Amino acid sequence: MWPWGHAALAYVLYSVLRRRRGESPDGVATIVVVFASQLPDLIDKPLAWNLGVIPSGRMLAHAPVVALPLCVAVYWYFARRSRAEYGVAFGLGYLSHIASDAVQSALAGEYAYTRFLLWPLLSVPEDSQAGVLAELSGFSLTPSPALIVSAFVGLAVAGLWIRDGTPGAGVLRRRFRAVARAACDRS
Ligand SMILES: [Zn+2]
Incomplete structure (x- = not known):
């Protein structure tokens, strides 16, 4: 799933x-849920594809053995500061990313790419940035059923957010105004 897909799914679940x-989405928690929905890839992809320290862009931070304690620790951190909803948002964003990666691979019949769920008990297949770049280069804006459905889903999520x-x-x-x-003042 592409980054925007993870963000959209996480936001819909949170909303x-x-x-x-009976509450509306909180501004800071929304940023937390969207950030957390990207975090597994922000950790694993550079470790695998840029630094080469792990064999797959879906391994360490995607594995429940790491993800679950991380989510519990983040929840605990925020709960101690009376901001438990940020901890819930983090867990929702993070775990929805992992679940959707696994479901997508299973639906595509690529069961080897769900092995990260049981890492380190199971090894994970190697992947590379080249595979993703090849997928991207095949991306076309020519109207196709998949592109039309994606556009409608994107519009529906944007409509929900509005x-x-x-x-x-x-x-x-x-935040942007404060930084500017x-x-x-400094100049
Ligand atoms: Zn991922």
């Missing part, structure tokens, strides 16, 4: 969770 509690009040946008805007003001 549904909040709505079930209906939720664009959570996270205000936080980023304020500090840079102006």
